Amino acid sequence: MYNENKLNETARTGRIEVICGSMFSGKTEELLRRLRRAQFARQTVEIFKPAIDTRYSEEEVVSHDKNAILSTPVEHSSNVLLLSSGAEVIGIDEAQFFDMGLVDVCQNLADQGIRVIIAGLDMDFKRIPFGPMPGLCAIADDVIKVHAICVRCGNLANYSHRLVKNDKQVMLGETDEYQPLCRKCYLEVKSEK
Template identity: 65%
Template sequence: MFLEDTINHHAKSGWIEVICGSMFSGKTEELIRRLKRAEFAKQRVEIFKPQIDTRYHEEEVVSHDENSISSTPVPSSGNIAILADNVDVVGIDEAQFFDDELTEVCVQLANRGARVIVAGLDMDFKGHPFGPIPNLMAVAEYVTKVHAVCVKCGNLANHSNRISKAEALVHLGEKEDYQPLCRKCFYEIQSATK
């Protein structure tokens, strides 16, 4: 249920921005850039990431090229709604790892007047829509799809091809586990493994 009744028509208007794409496409880098600009403008900013993502740092959001910004790790999207009270800008990284309630949480925050910036993978390693990202893209005012470079042919990459043997849908990894591929190269590899 989206709580349209939480909108205060006299308050400032909030909105949702989604930054999505494959691994190594610069999603987190773009999220950090937008959040640092908001901090520079003296806006009240709160940043969240899933508690399970400890690849680079337990409490910071860190991009692959090691830019970082302080964040609060949380176990579920419900925690974001509680902790993001009275802020101007809410940043959420690795949103694909959150539960499906994240969409409603983001809508509630935007309805309260917050600018909500969400970054995450739009597809899993099998090429299927991933977690709450597709629903967030549907309700967002702004969607930015960023691309990596295909390691096979050099075209724009929009797939995260898993090269490790891990089978679980959620598998935190880096370059030893994933490679960015374009549509053609991804489907050639997928067809060869069937």
């Protein structure tokens, strides 16, 4: 298991760290915590997010708790490579919205000695693996799955249940559009429809 206390934060060893889970599980909060620690250690940090994610801010990565850090919105994963020159640590939020090329980009960055920290949904609202996340989990040095709390029963939640009728895989949303559910409650809600 990943243990940040054992990580020599000044070492120039490339690595890929993935933070995944459902909506409202604290993925972005954990990403921000790790990036701030790297900044505190005076490491050069670059942060990227998909340009389509404008929910809270166009140029910041913002958690649901409203914590924020300045980032660079990009249209394509190849832009991450182009804009990360000189960085020791790269942060990527909402990785599920990127193209599949993100897997190779992250591998390339880690092979250059860069620490890459990625946060994203591992599954969509239908429980289907989302975008490049399965590939990123496969190549990662460390993967942590964080959990929300089920809004129906209080158990750990793995799933992002969509509350509105919309069958598109990509739909930006918050608490009005999604809620975290455990497996049992997710199956109950689906059987009610």
